[in-house]
Amino acid sequence: MTQHLGKNIPTPTAGTQAYWDACHNHQLKIQCCADCQHYQFYPRIVCTQCMSEHLDWVEVSGQAQIVSYTVVARAVSKAYEMNVPYIVALVVLDEGPTMMTNIIDCSPEKVRVGMSVVVCFEDWTDEITIPKFRPTAP
Amino acid sequence: MNSLRGKIAIVGAADTEVGVIPHLSATELCVKAANLALKDAGISKDQIDGLITCNSMAEPYMYHAEAIAEYMQIFPKYCMAVATGGGSTFSILHHAATAIATGVCNTVLITMADSLRSGLSRDQAMAMQSATGHPQFETPYGLTVPAYYALIARAHMEKYGTTAEQMAAVAVSGRQYAELNPTAQMRTPITIEDVVNSRMIADPLHLLDCSLVSDGGSAVILTSAERAKDFPNHPVYVLGFGEGHSHEHISQARSLTTSSAVESGQRAYQMAGLGPSDIDVAQIYDCFTPVVLIELEDLGFCAKGEGGPFAASGATQLGGSLPMNTNGGLLSHCHPGNPGSMFALTEAVSQLRHTADQRQVSNAQVALVHGQGGIMSSHTTLILGRENS
Numbered sequence: 001m002t003q004h005l006g007k008n009i010p011t012p013t014a015g016t017q018a019y020w021d022a023c024h025n026h027q028l029k030i031q032c033c034a035d036c037q038h039y040q041f042y043p044r045i046v047c048t049q050c051m052s053e054h055l056d057w058v059e060v061s062g063q064a065q066i067v068s069y070t071v072v073a074r075a076v077s078k079a080y081e082m083n084v085p086y087i088v089a090l091v092v093l094d095e096g097p098t099m100m101t102n103i104i105d106c107s108p109e110k111v112r113v114g115m116s117v118v119v120c121f122e123d124w125t126d127e128i129t130i131p132k133f134r135p136t137a138p
Numbered sequence: 139m140n141s142l143r144g145k146i147a148i149v150g151a152a153d154t155e156v157g158v159i160p161h162l163s164a165t166e167l168c169v170k171a172a173n174l175a176l177k178d179a180g181i182s183k184d185q186i187d188g189l190i191t192c193n194s195m196a197e198p199y200m201y202h203a204e205a206i207a208e209y210m211q212i213f214p215k216y217c218m219a220v221a222t223g224g225g226s227t228f229s230i231l232h233h234a235a236t237a238i239a240t241g242v243c244n245t246v247l248i249t250m251a252d253s254l255r256s257g258l259s260r261d262q263a264m265a266m267q268s269a270t271g272h273p274q275f276e277t278p279y280g281l282t283v284p285a286y287y288a289l290i291a292r293a294h295m296e297k298y299g300t301t302a303e304q305m306a307a308v309a310v311s312g313r314q315y316a317e318l319n320p321t322a323q324m325r326t327p328i329t330i331e332d333v334v335n336s337r338m339i340a341d342p343l344h345l346l347d348c349s350l351v352s353d354g355g356s357a358v359i360l361t362s363a364e365r366a367k368d369f370p371n372h373p374v375y376v377l378g379f380g381e382g383h384s385h386e387h388i389s390q391a392r393s394l395t396t397s398s399a400v401e402s403g404q405r406a407y408q409m410a411g412l413g414p415s416d417i418d419v420a421q422i423y424d425c426f427t428p429v430v431l432i433e434l435e436d437l438g439f440c441a442k443g444e445g446g447p448f449a450a451s452g453a454t455q456l457g458g459s460l461p462m463n464t465n466g467g468l469l470s471h472c473h474p475g476n477p478g479s480m481f482a483l484t485e486a487v488s489q490l491r492h493t494a495d496q497r498q499v500s501n502a503q504v505a506l507v508h509g510q511g512g513i514m515s516s517h518t519t520l521i522l523g524r525e526n527s
Contacts, residue, residue: 007278007280008268008273008277008278008280009278010273010274010275010277010278011273011274012274013274016274041275042272042274042275042390067293067394068289068290068292068293068296068394069289069292070285070288070289070291070292070340070341070342070343071338071340071341072280072281072282072285072340072341073337073338073339073340073341074282074284074337074339074340075280075282076264076267076268076280076281076282076285077264077265077267077268077280078264080280083280085341086280088279088280088281088285088289088340089289090289090388090389090394098389098390099275099389100271100272100275100276100279100281100388100389101279102279102280108341113292113293113296124278130278130279
């Protein structure tokens with residue numbers, strides 16, 4: 001885990017702790033509205049569709065498609081330099097919401113918009129695990 | 139809704155020197171710009187009763203506008219600092235105009251400056267960049283500011299077939315104007331090949347697709363159209379405003395390829411009673427080249443998806459159908475961060491005063507200025523006229 005020292009490590013809040021706890025257990029959980037069944041990400045205290053405050057945490061499939069991507073050639077900070085070139089992508093989950101992520105286990109030449117990807121997990125510290133995605137097909 | 143049309147005028151406008159200005163701090167650049175604008179307007183500081191600034195990254199204050207007022211020893215009755223990135227300038231002009239029209243104050247000074255090139259250490263600049271984005275759901279993935287915009291560029295290429303060469307045409311067009319502008323930071327001629335062969339920063343964005351990092355300040359002075367006739371320079375009238383705000387974080391955007399410039403543009407055109415074909419000269423926010431293509435489409439200067447071919451056609455060059463970013467823009471003139479779009483505003487004023495020297499658009503009567511802040515988050519469109527009717 002020492003290779004992640006100095007990266008932008010998130011600090012969970014009361015409202016996002018359930019998400020990070022699930023990541024710690026290598027599960028991707030997002031909110032689903034108990035009243036209108038709308039899935040949303042990032043976590044909020046209200047449903048963005050109906051403003052209900054009855055939100056359940058639901059484990060999702062982890063299946064997604066790449067909406068857009070970039071290959072970062074100049075790292076954002078020293079801690080990321082060893083990963084250059086790294087792929088940053090927006091992926092849309094099968095359940096609907098979009099997430100920012102990295103695509104790993106994929107060469108920068110192979111990444112494509114529309115590519116099917118699946119969630120995987122990188123343990124950064126004893127508490128924080130970061131969800132990433134890798135191509136579904138090898 | 140069209141009650142503000144033609145009621146407010148810009149009566150003073152000025153820029154400091156820009157580029158690498160190590161002998162002036164961000165605060166000093168802000169005050170220098172203010173002083174130059176006061177001289178341009180031919181008034182004393184005591185006539186300013188409204189002051190608007192934006193905070194500086196190099197030399198921030200808890201209450202920035204108050205700090206600038208204190209420095210200049212002016213005592214305004216309307217005073218605030220704003221922070222919506224590149225959209226700040228024009229959205230705040232909207233507020234200032236409303237304040238004048240409703241009698242809150244008479245004469246508003248908007249002055250903005252920063253010292254991103256000389257006033258920040260490398261570590262501070264990196265920390266600033268690292269902090270861009272959602273602290274839990276975006277920044278862990280190591281995005282640079284160009285990387286956020288690269289996501290937009292890639293999506294546009296995928297959807298509309300836009301090419302790297304078409305994006306590069308925006309940078310080349312801006313540089314051609316910068317060659318004619320003695321104050322621009324970068325004046326060496328460049329070609330499409332230079333852009334696409336420059337160092338890759340975040341695929342598909344090359345170094346020359348990215349705007350500059352600069353020091354500089356810029357200021358304008360606004361008053362009512364009735365009072366504007368008493369000032370020494372030809373007044374420039376505000377004909378239309380519009381804003382559109384769609385998100386803060388790009389991962390939450392409704393669309394990567396269509397921006398809320400659609401709404402800001404429609405609102406501004408509606409107030410002005412004008413359309414894209416009435417615009418003689420445009421200043422379109424150009425922090426990265428693909429942003430310009432999307433804004434040109436969303437503001438109605440070409441069909442959706444046609445921004446690339448439009449830029450590549452040479453339409454934005456001097457003598458083209460839509461002369462654009464005539465000072466060289468953020469890509470070649472200067473980009474000191476939040477104040478960046480102020481220079482587009484002062485350039486539009488020069489064009490409408492017919493004082494833009496070699497880069498003057500012949501008989502320019504109507505200018506459109508568009509700013510955006512965040513990652514395509516906040517859009518503001520402003521339409522200015524040489525006449526108020």
